[in-house]
Amino acid sequence: MSAQRVIKKVAVLGSGVMGSRIACHFANIGVQVLLLDIVPKDAPAGDKKxxxxxxxxxxxxxxxxxxxxxxxxxxxxxxxxxxFEDDMPKIAECDWTIEVVVERLDIKQTVFESVEKFRKPGTLITSNTSGIPIHLMAEGRSEDFRKNFCGSHFFNPPRYLKLLEIIPTKDTSPGVVNFLLEFGEKFLGKTTVLAKDTPAFIGNRIGVFSIMSLLHYVQKTGLTVEEVDKLTGPVIGHPKSATFRTNDVVGLDTMVHVANGLFKNAPDDEANELFEIPDFVNRMLTNNWLGSKTGQGFYKKEKVDGVNQFYALDLKSLDYKPSQKVKFAALETTKTVESLKDRLKILFASKDKAGDFYRATSYQLFAYSSKRIPEIADELYKIDAAMNAGFGWEMGPFEKWDALGVEDTVKEMEASSNKPAKWVYDMLESGAKSFYVIENGKRMYYDIPSKAYKVIPGTEDFILLKNITATNTVWKNSGSTITDIGDGILNLAFHTKMNTIGGEVIEGINKAITLAEAGYKGLVISNEGANFSAGANVGMIFMMAVEQEFDELNAVIKAFQNTMMRIRYSSIPVVAAPHQMALGGGCEMCLHADKVVAHAELYMGLVEFGVGLIPGGGGTKEFALRLSDELQDGDIEVNNFRERFLTIGQAKVSTSAYEAFEFGYLKKGRDVVVVSQNRLLAEAKRHCLQMAEDGYTQPVQRTDIKVLGKQALGLAYVGANTMYSGNYISEHDVKISQKLGYVLSGGDLSQPSLVSESYLLDLEREAFLSLCTEKKTLERIQSILTGGKVLRN
Incomplete structure (x- = not known):
């Protein structure tokens, strides 16, 4: 990255839904933000408020x-x-000005005219427009403005959707483009994609085509709203909101606005007629059925006799009918197929209505995407990247095509009048049979001009397990894989359902530590699943408890505790690199690591209370230990105890890695946060290697943990009884609270005392097992297992 360009302060012009949230995301990464908007009509001069x-x-x-x-x-x-009137001069202090005002060219040009009066030469100026040609906005501006100006199109919500399209004009400096591509990925955590100044750029061009072609298919075939959402959700690697629920969230008017823009501004597009709005959509617009913002769209929710009733729109009659659960034979056959690639092959080969749908809509999408090169992008990976990051697709069009087999799929596409672009045939004739290959741990794409494979730019510093596991696997079992990630560092990944922790994962952790201690420098625990870990396998705990196999359950819990302690007290450094959900046992694993390198989007918590238990894998012990380490002379010790007690008792889950520090799950001064998930493993490896090379010393188990005994235990009992008296918690909650308080306070000790970790682990395990004998705890576990709902009985 250019050494002389540093982003310390950003101005965001326009505070609407996008502007305010872009401002928040820059604040997330430590940048100072100036957020400006218009003055209300009739606001008096001098009245700042x-x-x-x-x-x-x-x-x-x-x-x-x-x-x-x-x-x-x-x-x-x-x-x-x-x-804008009083504070525009302040943008002279900013390194980057981002325009996010209303989508009207004249208004944007007026704003830029004002910006040019005050911005410091050489500073960045970008527009977040989603539809107005970028070059038109730069007309009439100075050379320095045009050189430092381009589009920077964030997707909403900017914190969560990873796509950032960078759209230069012919005058934009290449250095500016390269800076923004790198800054967006490295610091904002985005998938930054270089796009051309064409209608709707990349993401919306392909995404809206996919939606519009589907709407026309639905109009022709009569598929229902519920059927389409069943077919276009997680089963094909798309978000749970699928198609119509997504439309309701985004707003039908937004989708129609983009589609109308494409119909008008891309007249030479061979699929232009598909951007015409179907009749039923126009009628929905007339009725103001735009989705969530108007209370109804393709779906609506109403209270009937105090109970929420969900309705779906009948696209023929435009009447709302009770939402129906739908089934397809093809989808039933893939329920146990974990691999998306394998699932797609089965679905596309099926001869039912589902198979017809997938072939018709996807072949059309594949052909369309191939013909957008080089119009909207020169390289095919940019289209896939935009759909992955902007629309949450696990596989983009070319990735799905690869999964199905390019050559065979081309033949089927031809038979259905969806012939792809000529370059696809040229690729196959050259001997290249896929759009992507993996070589030397790097993912490479087929480069059309050179007819050769090239490394995807900007990925050189990433370590991605999916690219190296096939060649670097050291050991594996049914639920975990140990991979050599280079420089003497091993990685342990688990891949059970929801990455829950059962016997196979426990075996994997112990094996990984044994291998690392025997011939490696350190161990990283990370994976590339949707979530780091949803916690211990409560189904197994439930079955043992129901069968009253308490000796076996005691052995299982002890093995879990011992494994967590082995993470803490191994002779090599162990670094955990969690992302998304790290709950229960997944959180406990991180609590015992030497260091945590966390993705910023981390939802971490000890949530066992919700299933009628307390943390039993060392989590309660660890909170007692950390409480002891935090106590300072003069502290009101019971206040510190209360804070730790409530974090577990209220099953607090962080909404980010930074909040995990506030809750005490992460340690300030030790653990670190990474915003770019693609860099998470590489950063964790770097920290692990650094610890090893700095002379890692095997820790010694603690025997000096200060617990507060009766004075804290009394607080826990009184607090729980008070909450119960006020009808805030149930009688069973009181019992769990008392067990939790007993362990955290070190038991019924007459005065504050120093105890060992093993002493606390024994208390924790005894409390956990005793709660497993409770009927109400088993009812809570069953509620989670059968319906995913927390039961407060």
Missing amino acids: ARNKIVNDALEFALKSNPSPIYLKSFAKRISTGN
Whole structure:
């Protein structure tokens, strides 16, 4: 990255839904933000509060929204607000100005005219437009402005959707483009894609085509809303919201706006007629059935006799009917197929209505995507990257095509009048049979001009397990894989359902540590699943408890505890690299690692209370230990105890890695946060290697943990009984709270005492097992297993 360009302060012009949330995401990464918007009509001069009402209300609304656009509420202090009339001169202090005002060219040009009066030469200026040609906005601006100007199209919500399209004009400096591509990926955690200044750029061009072609197919075949969402959700690697639920969330008017823009601005597109809005969609617009924002769209929810009733729109009659569960034979046959690649092959080969749907809509998409090169992008990987990051597709069009087999699929596409672009035939004739290959641990794409495979730019520093596991696997069992990631560091990944921790994962952890201690420098625990780990296998615990196999259950819990302690007390450094959910046992694993290198999007917590238990894999012990280490002379010790007690008792889950520090799951000064998930494993490896090379010393088990005994235990008992008296918790909650308080306080000790980790682990295990004998605990576990719902009985 250019040494002389540093981003310390950013101005965001426009505080609407996108602007306020872009501002929040820059604040997330430590940048100071100036957020500006228009002055309300009739706001008197000199009345700062009145003149900043629009921007302040917008920011306040954003900060209260769920999911939150900001990692930690205190980060909002990095955002200062103002208005265009009084505060535009302040952009002279900013390194980057981002325009996010209303989608009208004349208004944007007026804003840029004002920006040019005040911005410092050489600073970045970009537009977040999703539809207006970038070059038109730069017309009439100075050479320095045009050289440092381009499009920077974030997807909503900017914190969570990873796509950032960078769209230069012919005047944009290559150095600016390269800087933004790297900054977006490395610091904002985005998949940054270089796009051309064409209608809807890459993501929306392909995404909206996919939606519109599907709408026309539905109109022709009569598939229902529920059927389409069943077919286009997780079964094919798309988000749970699938097609119509996604439309309801985004807003039908938004989708139609982009489609109309494409119909008007891409007249030479061979599929232009597909961007015409179907009749039933126009009628929905007339009725103002736009989705969540108007209370109804393709779905609506109503209370009937106090119970939520869900309805789906009948696309023929435009009447709402009770939402129906649908089944397809093809989908039933793939329920146990974990691999998406294998699943797609089965689905596309099926001869039922589902197979017809997949072949018709996907072959059309494959052909369309191939013909957009080089119109919207020169390289095919950019189209896949945009769909992965902007629409949450696990596989983009070319990746799905690869999974099905390019050559065979081309023949089927021809038979269905969906002939792909000529370059696809040229590729096959050259001997290349796939769009991607993996060589030397790097993923390479087929480069059309050179007819050769090239490494995807910007990925050189990534370590991705999916690219190296096939060649670097050291050991594996049914639930875990140990991979050599180079420089003497091993990685342990688990791949059970939801990455839950059972016997196979426990075996994998112990084997990984044994191997690392015998001939390696260190161990990283990370994986590339949707979540790091949803915790211990509660189904196994439930079965043992129901069968009253308590000796066996005791042995299982002890083995879990011993394994967590082995993570802590091995002779090599162990680094955990969690992402997304790290709950229960997954959290306990991180608590015992020497260091945690966490992805910023980390939802971490000890959640056992929700199933009628306390943390039994060393989590309660670890909170007692950390409480002891935090106690300072003069502290009101019971206050510190209360905080730790409530974190577990309320099953608090962090909404980001930064909040995990606040809850005490991560340690300040030891653990670190990485915003780019693609860099997570490489960063974890770096820290692990550094610890080894700095002369890692095997720790000694603790015997000096200060516990508070009766004074803290009394607080736990009184607090629980008070909550029960106020009808805030149930009688069973009181029992769990008392067990938790007993372990955290070190038992019924007459005075504060020093105890060992093994003493606390014994207390923890005894409490855990005793709760497993409780009928109400088993009812709670059963509720989670059968319906995924927390039962408060």
